[in-house]
Amino acid sequence: xxxxxxxxxxxxxxxxxxxxxxxxxxxxxxxxxxxxxxxxxxxxxxxxxxxxxxxxxxxxxxxxxxxxxxxxxxxxxxxxxxxxxxxxxxxxxxxxxxxxxxxxxxxxxxxxxxxxxxxxxxxxxxxxxxxxxxxxxxxxxxxxxxxxxxxxxxxxxxxxxxxxxxxxxxxxxxxxxxxxxxxxxxxxxxxxxxxxxxxxxxxxxxxxxxxxxxxxxxxxxxxxxxxxxxxxxxxxxxxxxxxxxxxxxxxxxxxxxxxxxxxxxxxxxxxxxxxxxxxxxxxxxxxxxxxxxxxxxxxxxxxxxxxxxxxxxxxxxxxxxxxxxxxxxxxxxxxxxxxxxxxxxxxxxxxxxxxxxxxxxxxxxxxxxxxxxxxxxxxxxxxxxxxxxxxxxxxxxxxxxxxxxxxxxxxxxxxxxxxxxxxx
Numbered sequence: 456x457x458x459x460x461x462x463x464x465x466x467x468x469x470x471x472x473x474x475x476x477x478x479x480x481x482x483x484x485x486x487x488x489x490x491x492x493x494x495x496x497x498x499x500x501x502x503x504x505x506x507x508x509x510x511x512x513x514x515x516x517x518x519x520x521x522x523x524x525x526x527x528x529x530x531x532x533x534x535x536x537x538x539x540x541x542x543x544x545x546x547x548x549x550x551x552x553x554x555x556x557x558x559x560x561x562x563x564x565x566x567x568x569x570x571x572x573x574x575x576x577x578x579x580x581x582x583x584x585x586x587x588x589x590x591x592x593x594x595x596x597x598x599x600x601x602x603x604x605x606x607x608x609x610x611x612x613x614x615x616x617x618x619x620x621x622x623x624x625x626x627x628x629x630x631x632x633x634x635x636x637x638x639x640x641x642x643x644x645x646x647x648x649x650x651x652x653x654x655x656x657x658x659x660x661x662x663x664x665x666x667x668x669x670x671x672x673x674x675x676x677x678x679x680x681x682x683x684x685x686x687x688x689x690x691x692x693x694x695x696x697x698x699x700x701x702x703x704x705x706x707x708x709x710x711x712x713x714x715x716x717x718x719x720x721x722x723x724x725x726x727x728x729x730x731x732x733x734x735x736x737x738x739x740x741x742x743x744x745x746x747x748x749x750x751x752x753x754x755x756x757x758x759x760x761x762x763x764x765x766x767x768x769x770x771x772x773x774x775x776x777x778x779x780x781x782x783x784x785x786x787x788x789x790x791x792x793x794x795x796x797x798x799x800x801x802x803x804x805x806x807x808x809x810x811x812x813x814x815x816x817x818x819x820x821x822x823x824x825x826x827x828x829x830x831x832x833x834x835x836x837x838x839x840x841x842x843x844x845x846x847x848x849x850x851x852x853x854x855x856x857x858x859x860x861x862x863x864x865x866x867x868x869x870x871x872x873x874x875x876x877x878x879x
Contacts, residue, residue: 465596469662473592474608476544476659479651480585481616482623483551484578486644488513488712488837489617489624489733492719492726497559497637498568503845506720508568510838516575517834520583524822525682527584531818532681535672536592536665539584539818544659546581548652550574555645559637579834586613587809587821594809595667595817599876600752606806607748611741614798617712618737623647625730667814676815685816685823692811696824698867699760703797703804704833705860706767709853710793711736713837714778720841721779721850723786732783736790740798747802755875756807760868763799767861770796771854779850810874832860 487494491509499505523543531539554574560567589609597605623644631640671677678684685693711733718729751759770792778789812820840853 465592465663465666470593470596470605472658472662473540473589473596474605475612475615476540476655477586477589477609477612478616478619479544479648479655480547480582480589481613482620483547483616483648483652484582485617485712486620486624486648487516487575488708489621489715489730490641490644491716493624493628493636493641494571497641498557498571500560503720506716507838507841507845510716510841512568512572512575514834514838515572516579517830519576519579520830520834521822521827523580523583524587524826525583525819526580527588528818528822529681531584531588531591531668532816533677533679535668536588536595536818537659537662540588540592540662541656541659543581543584543588544652544656547578547585548649548656550578550581551645551652552649554578555642555649561637583822583826584818587818587826590805590809591817591821592665594806595665595814602810603751603756603803603806603875604745604749606809607744607751607802610748610798610801610805611744613801614737614740614744618734618741620644620648621715621730621733621737625727625734628730629727665814667817671815678816681816681819682823685812685819689812689816689820692820693824695867695871696808696811696821697828698864699804699808700825700828701832701860702764702767702864703800704829704831705836705857706771706793706797706800708833709836709840709857710771710797711740713840713853714790714793716837716841717775717844717850717853718778718786721844723779724783728783732787732790735787736794739791739794740801743795743798744802747799748806751803751806751875755873756803756810757868757871757873759799759803760807761865763796763803764861764865764868766796767800768858768865771857772851773854775854776851807874 492506495505495509499508527539527543557570558567590606593606593609594602627640627644715729715733718724719726747759774789774792778786808821808825809817836856840856843852844850
């Protein structure tokens with residue numbers, strides 16, 4: 456039998472550092488997708504095929520996330536959350552700096568694309584351990600009755616990172632000529648990200664260890680093989696975490712971060728306008744996330760997830776059509792609706808997936824469940840959405856993809872027990 460978690464002793468400073476360090480993580484990782492149309496020209500040359508190749512590179516790099524999650528999860532479950540988070544952000548810093556300094560297609564030809572892909576794979580490997588590590592740390596260091604709100608701060612901060620990424624992308628594209636952008640301007644957002652990541656590493660050196668892990672170490676419950684321990688004891692939790700994360704991933708990566716490439720590729724907007732539209736959507740997500748996190752503390756994880764899943768099944772098909780064929784204001788309305796749903800799923804999904812596991816082996820469980828789903832439904836779906844939209848000529852295809860996943864997840868959520876602490 457697993458023991459219950461000890462009383463939290465993590466300081467407010469450590470909580471703030473952990474929560475808001477995901478700003479840098481998500482800035483660094485989503486910048487590639489927001490900048491996809493620019494990077495496609497810089498590293499793969501002109502033409503529609505270059506954008507497809509760039510998105511395929513995002514998908515391939517995303518497949519490294521589960522490997523990174525398992526690697527860093529083992530370190531976190533075996534040696535502590537703090538050393539794991541220090542190592543992962545150090546690797547991220549190096550990968551971001553390498554990308555910023557890469558030669559372009561105009562300088563060395565096709566080799567530039569391969570070097571970009573390699574650096575992105577290293578980035579994906581590092582990010583695999585980042586988000587789940589922060590979520591577990593926040594859950595284990597917060598009061599049980601506030602876990603939904605506190606853990607949602609990781610999702611909210613990641614949206615701040617995404618907002619920063621899309622804002623910097625939009626500003627760079629708007630203020631620079633296309634010639635300067637492709638020659639040297641594209642490097643600026645990546646150099647900025649490397650500097651931010653280095654700052655986070657410095658801040659994390661002051662963090663305390665998770666009280667859950669300290670208790671495990673003091674009582675001799677640290678597993679020698681966290682992955683085998685989790686596979687033996689938490690197979691159902693792995694499956695539930697997978698389904699919840701599948702919904703959160705596709706609503707986020709197709710419903711938010713893919714939108715600029717979608718609007719540009721269907722001819723609805725130019726790069727600058729589509730990025731500013733996504734900036735507004737990112738603000739909506741930041742505002743929604745803590746509200747939904749607190750609501751899951753008040754009403755429970757299950758009813759909130761069910762409501763969001765139902766919205767994911769009915770809204771996206773018409774919303775993508777509206778964004779492609781309507782006016783700028785209608786596109787804005789569609790983007791805001793998608794952002795609200797995706798932000799809500801991310802908020803409650805963070806705590807709901809982490810609560811599927813006890814403290815012992817929690818990071819390995821999240822790696823096997825949540826991160827595996829993110830690799831499939833986050834990394835592959837923007838590429839697949841772009842491919843299906845181009846092949847069929849139907850702007851509704853991204854929405855159809857989201858709706859199909861929601862219908863698959865719904866029966867799992869209906870049978871899932873409530874994990875929020877009972878309110879007295």
